[in-house]
Amino acid sequence: YEWRSQQRQQWNVRASIQAKQTFNPIRSIVDGIKICPNSSKEFISLSIGDPTVFGNLVTDGTVRAAIKEVVDSGNFDGYAPAIGYQTTRDAVAKYYSCPEAPLEAKDVIMTNGCSQAIDLAINVLANPGDNILIPKPGFSLYKTLALSAGIQIRHYNLLPERSWEVDLKHLESLVDGQTACIVINNPSNPCGSVFNHQHIRDILQIAEKKHVPILADEIYGDLVFPGEEFISVAQLSRSVPVLACGGLAKRWLVPGWRVGWILIHDRDGIMGSEIRDGLIRLSQKILGPSTIIQGALNHILNKPPESFFMNTINFIKSNADLCFDRLSSVPGLTPILPRGTMYMMVAIEMDKFPEFEDDVNFIQALVTEQSVFCLPAKCFEFNNYIRLVLTVPTPLMLQACQRLWDFCQKHYSSST
Amino acid sequence: YEWRSQQRQQWNVRASIQAKQTFNPIRSIVDGIKICPNSSKEFISLSIGDPTVFGNLVTDGTVRAAIKEVVDSGNFDGYAPAIGYQTTRDAVAKYYSCPEAPLEAKDVIMTNGCSQAIDLAINVLANPGDNILIPKPGFSLYKTLALSAGIQIRHYNLLPERSWEVDLKHLESLVDGQTACIVINNPSNPCGSVFNHQHIRDILQIAEKKHVPILADEIYGDLVFPGEEFISVAQLSRSVPVLACGGLAKRWLVPGWRVGWILIHDRDGIMGSEIRDGLIRLSQKILGPSTIIQGALNHILNKPPESFFMNTINFIKSNADLCFDRLSSVPGLTPILPRGTMYMMVAIEMDKFPEFEDDVNFIQALVTEQSVFCLPAKCFEFNNYIRLVLTVPTPLMLQACQRLWDFCQKHYSSST
Numbered sequence: 001y002e003w004r005s006q007q008r009q010q011w012n013v014r015a016s017i018q019a020k021q022t023f024n025p026i027r028s029i030v031d032g033i034k035i036c037p038n039s040s041k042e043f044i045s046l047s048i049g050d051p052t053v054f055g056n057l058v059t060d061g062t063v064r065a066a067i068k069e070v071v072d073s074g075n076f077d078g079y080a081p082a083i084g085y086q087t088t089r090d091a092v093a094k095y096y097s098c099p100e101a102p103l104e105a106k107d108v109i110m111t112n113g114c115s116q117a118i119d120l121a122i123n124v125l126a127n128p129g130d131n132i133l134i135p136k137p138g139f140s141l142y143k144t145l146a147l148s149a150g151i152q153i154r155h156y157n158l159l160p161e162r163s164w165e166v167d168l169k170h171l172e173s174l175v176d177g178q179t180a181c182i183v184i185n186n187p188s189n190p191c192g193s194v195f196n197h198q199h200i201r202d203i204l205q206i207a208e209k210k211h212v213p214i215l216a217d218e219i220y221g222d223l224v225f226p227g228e229e230f231i232s233v234a235q236l237s238r239s240v241p242v243l244a245c246g247g248l249a250k251r252w253l254v255p256g257w258r259v260g261w262i263l264i265h266d267r268d269g270i271m272g273s274e275i276r277d278g279l280i281r282l283s284q285k286i287l288g289p290s291t292i293i294q295g296a297l298n299h300i301l302n303k304p305p306e307s308f309f310m311n312t313i314n315f316i317k318s319n320a321d322l323c324f325d326r327l328s329s330v331p332g333l334t335p336i337l338p339r340g341t342m343y344m345m346v347a348i349e350m351d352k353f354p355e356f357e358d359d360v361n362f363i364q365a366l367v368t369e370q371s372v373f374c375l376p377a378k379c380f381e382f383n384n385y386i387r388l389v390l391t392v393p394t395p396l397m398l399q400a401c402q403r404l405w406d407f408c409q410k411h412y413s414s415s416t
Numbered sequence: 417y418e419w420r421s422q423q424r425q426q427w428n429v430r431a432s433i434q435a436k437q438t439f440n441p442i443r444s445i446v447d448g449i450k451i452c453p454n455s456s457k458e459f460i461s462l463s464i465g466d467p468t469v470f471g472n473l474v475t476d477g478t479v480r481a482a483i484k485e486v487v488d489s490g491n492f493d494g495y496a497p498a499i500g501y502q503t504t505r506d507a508v509a510k511y512y513s514c515p516e517a518p519l520e521a522k523d524v525i526m527t528n529g530c531s532q533a534i535d536l537a538i539n540v541l542a543n544p545g546d547n548i549l550i551p552k553p554g555f556s557l558y559k560t561l562a563l564s565a566g567i568q569i570r571h572y573n574l575l576p577e578r579s580w581e582v583d584l585k586h587l588e589s590l591v592d593g594q595t596a597c598i599v600i601n602n603p604s605n606p607c608g609s610v611f612n613h614q615h616i617r618d619i620l621q622i623a624e625k626k627h628v629p630i631l632a633d634e635i636y637g638d639l640v641f642p643g644e645e646f647i648s649v650a651q652l653s654r655s656v657p658v659l660a661c662g663g664l665a666k667r668w669l670v671p672g673w674r675v676g677w678i679l680i681h682d683r684d685g686i687m688g689s690e691i692r693d694g695l696i697r698l699s700q701k702i703l704g705p706s707t708i709i710q711g712a713l714n715h716i717l718n719k720p721p722e723s724f725f726m727n728t729i730n731f732i733k734s735n736a737d738l739c740f741d742r743l744s745s746v747p748g749l750t751p752i753l754p755r756g757t758m759y760m761m762v763a764i765e766m767d768k769f770p771e772f773e774d775d776v777n778f779i780q781a782l783v784t785e786q787s788v789f790c791l792p793a794k795c796f797e798f799n800n801y802i803r804l805v806l807t808v809p810t811p812l813m814l815q816a817c818q819r820l821w822d823f824c825q826k827h828y829s830s831s832t
């Protein structure tokens with residue numbers, strides 16, 4: 001009768017542990033905020049990292065033309081290899097290759113957006129029970145993906161007072177024998193920071209000393225403001241293996257198209273064939289991103305004129321400057337000027353706003369009174385900051401700054 | 417010094433257990449076959465389930481037009497919800513809804529091909545250590561995905577002598593309290609079989625008795641030959657929860673585009689909100705399929721004329737009949753007439769071919785002598801069969817049959 005007892009006696013269909021431990025921390029925080037905008041004021045959302053929302057930033061005509069050509073050709077309807085077409089991987093390799101960090105097609109894995117690139121990179125490097133080091137404040141997906149797979153996370157601090165550089169001592173102190181990788185997000189969401197040579201070298205030195213590979217999320221790599229320089233981690237690495245994740249989402253203004261990639265940098269062959277092979281295996285589960293976009297990728301990368309990219313950057317930079325300027329004079333707020341990406345962090349002197357417990361409270365009141373919504377830093381595991389999205393049309397951006405001024409003016413209390 | 421010992425003293429970057437246990441069994445078998453075609457004969461591959469390979473089957477003009485319109489509009493470049501646009505899910509729900517199994521947008525999860533649909537469905541239902549029941553012979557991805565996630569597989573037999581119906585007793589005997597789902601692939605790859613009402617009812621009865629949900633892989637649901645009827649599992653289910661997986665790949669002839677879906681059928685609310693919620697959570701890891709195709713999906717589903725679909729089906733059916741006819745007279749081979757899909761299974765009387773140990777050996781010699789390649793049933797965990805792909809241009813198809821005739825004529829040994 002033992003056998004009988006093993007049978008299910010009634011329906012009991014439950015979601016798996018994996019499903020239950022997969023969650024987006026932003027969702028639970030945002031869902032906790034009651035969004036009841038002031039009906040007398042137009043709602044302005046500065047919350048979503050999607051540059052296409054307002055229609056002012058659109059991809060280049062050459063990009064659309066390339067897709068249409070591919071669709072018409074009929075040559076890209078069949079299955080591609082799970083890691084992507086050879087020609088597509090070749091195009092990505094050529095585009096990102098540089099003398100210090102050369103790439104070939106074999107070093108490229110095409111993915112369903114940068115999100116899947118990060119997912120594959122984490123899952124090829126880490127086992128359940130291992131840990132990965134992730135930035136704080138930082139993009140929430142790292143945590144989502146790690147916890148989904150039963151991988152532990154350890155947050156290393158970024159220092160706002162040092163332009164959001166990594167607290168190197170803290171980083172180093174977190175590494176142990178179970179550390180599968182260090183996630184570096186440069187340029188950073190939410191900070192808008194861009195690391196300089198020396199700082200990347202310092203990070204690499206820790207990785208080298210501790211023998212830990214780096215997962216470099218460089219999705220904002222080409223969104224740095226004039227005068228700033230983006231240096232990829234791989235460019236400065238001598239031996240530390242780097243999996244660099246990127247994609248079309250931001251620079252090409254097509255996040256919905258879902259095309260990304262992993263660039264494998266392993267000059268000393270430390271990862272050997274095992275990690276490459278592991279990535280190929282994992283990619284076979286869902287067979288790569290859409291062939292329509294893969295087929296057009298060479299053109300997408302190379303056809304848009306430099307002016308297209310510069311327009312986006314100049315627009316964001318100009319919004320950043322305007323915003324920084326306006327918010328600098330707002331009582332109780334301290335904006336931090338970004339060097340790239342499409343975000344700006346703004347510190348709140350919480351003790352000057354005794355009505356509000358934390359940044360989530362602050363945002364809740366802001367949206368209710370002023371119909372302006374942006375993310376509290378809690379969404380990035382940080383406190384007492386808010387993150388503004390800078391891709392919004394300038395008049396709206398200024399309107400939002402004005403309302404922030406009104407709001408802070410009203411609630412600021414200098415007596416405390 | 418304990419602390420010190422926990423640190424890595426040298427580089428040791430290994431692929432994760434998950435990566436190592438993720439593999440495509442077809443690959444290892446096919447890689448084991450030395451493909452050295454006879455250089456005096458044109459190579460004919462009847463091995464890949466991609467209807468676009470030979471260029472004779474192409475998607476409809478309305479499908480291409482719909483994509484181009486979406487690309488031009490610029491309205492579908494931004495992020496969609498991870499489970500897909502509401503309008504897209506609405507279109508899929510409408511297309512597959514029927515009185516016996518009604519669907520709404522909330523019952524649809526958009527995925528990166530049917531492959532990801534199956535991946536999400538398995539992973540929302542099963543925990544590591546659970547088991548899922550999969551058909552034998554059957555499509556290899558179920559095993560790949562299950563083993564990748566540490567989920568066990570149990571093969572239930574399909575009976576060639578009963579038109580590849582499920583061995584119901586065997587199926588039932590495999591269920592225990594750890595059985596997370598029964599995977600039903602109807603119409604079947606590789607068998608080309610289509611289940612009738614009664615058989616689906618019989619399967620459902622077991623699922624009901626044992627309280628096990630069904631994962632219905634119905635990617636070939638609309639590829640059934642004239643006179644045959646496709647009945648989806650959900651249509652006949654009264655209470656058994658069904659996750660039905662499908663996609664654009666086969667019927668619309670665009671497997672590379674990577675768009676699929678899960679249809680959630682749970683009329684008695686047995687899965688409650690937990691499974692839906694779990695699927696939503698899991699979908700957030702890679703944020704759904706490309707918006708370009710999602711935006712066009714309503715048109716893709718509804719614009720192609722009936723003749724487009726009928727042309728494909730009639731073409732495959734005509735190839736199936738021709739092939740069946742030719743191969744029926746080949747000594748040592750017994751083709752089984754398919755009722756749908758794009759495959760035909762052909763039995764080999766192995767004892768008539770004493771030179772060859774098994775179907776893999778047989779194929780190895782076939783490709784070497786006759787430059788015809790198709791998959792040995794071992795790729796589907798079966799023996800002594802080969803699977804032919806029927807989407808090949810008819811002259812090539814006939815050529816392949818002729819060469820199979822020559823090959824078997826030469827190696828057939830009636831004395832044994």
Ligand SMILES: Cc1ncc(COP(=O)(O)O)c(C=O)c1O
Binds near residue numbers: 139246248260703
């Ligand atoms: C830092 C960072 N990495 C990765 C991603 C995901 O990119 P994708 O849309 O290509 O998946 C985002 C998206 O906002 C991001 O901010």
Ligand SMILES: Cc1ncc(COP(=O)(O)O)c(C=O)c1O
Binds near residue numbers: 528555633662674
């Ligand atoms: C039975 C079966 N299910 C699922 C799939 C995968 O479909 P997709 O290409 O949409 O991922 C295939 C592909 O051949 C198949 O044969």
